[in-house]
């Protein structure tokens with residue numbers, strides 16, 4: 503049987519999560535924005551190896567619990583392993599969020615880089631909202647690809663040489679129309695949550711700007727460079743013809759497809775461990791309150 507895609511992506515997940523938020527930003531959100539001062543029961547949709555639990559539980563009042571749901575057997579095994587000696591009450595469920603029926607018993611439903619992979623994200627959002635008790639919260643950490651793509655600086659190059667924003671904007675929009683899966687969902691979540699009746703909605707931008715600094719020591723540069731590569735920064739495009747054909751199949755003109763290939767190819771050739779690069783992923787963190795009042 504073919505292995506489940508995300509079960510093969512543990513290394514990718516482990517290498518890239520730290521590109522998005524600084525630890526002090528989580529602390530700021532928990533203490534000063536969400537003001538979580540009493541124990542809470544959290545459910546994480548598409549939890550992977552439990553990244554959000556690992557970040558949040560140490561910051562939450564003692565007695566807080568964490569339930570993670572994911573379709574990936576191996577990811578859930580890894581999560582169990584990572585939490586087995588931790589002083590927290592956790593539960594991990596291997597399940598498809600499209601199928602699972604959940605009780606309305608959690609204080610906070612969270613997701614991170616999950617809703618963008620859903621072909622019917624509003625349906626899953628409703629399920630998240632419905633799993634939360636009156637007075638609880640929903641918090642979604644989700645990407646806004648075009649914001650991330652607009653936030654590159656690679657020393658020695660104009661941004662337009664390495665990133666074709668106009669083309670990507672159309673490509674992402676078309677992709678979402680064709681598949682329902684939307685890499686720009688982060689910016690739409692305030693609206694979607696409002697449609698679902700969620701109150702006091704706010705949205706924040708992730709704080710982290712990654713800086714690959716040629717002056718840093720080799721070990722630090724290697725760590726960041728590999729994380730950036732793993733996340734697709736300066737990724738080598740596949741075979742030219744196949745790449746261009748795949749873009750044309752997604753509604754891009756031949757000229758734009760060739761230009762896109764050339765810029766991706768250039769980026770992959772010039773980006774190396776000694777580059778000076780700044781990049782902000784620009785994730786959106788959208789949250790609000792579930793209330794019947």
Ligand SMILES: C[S@@+](CC[C@H](N)C(=O)[O-])C[C@H]1O[C@@H](n2cnc3c(N)ncnc32)[C@H](O)[C@@H]1O
Pocket residue numbers: 508509515519547548549550551552553554571572573574577597598599600613614615616619
């Ligand atoms: C990009 S990963 C993010 C994982 C984790 N939230 C993190 O940030 O490390 C997307 C996750 O969504 C999970 N996923 C995708 N579709 C799912 C579904 N229908 N039911 C449950 N999990 C799903 C995948 O298995 C994967 O772990």
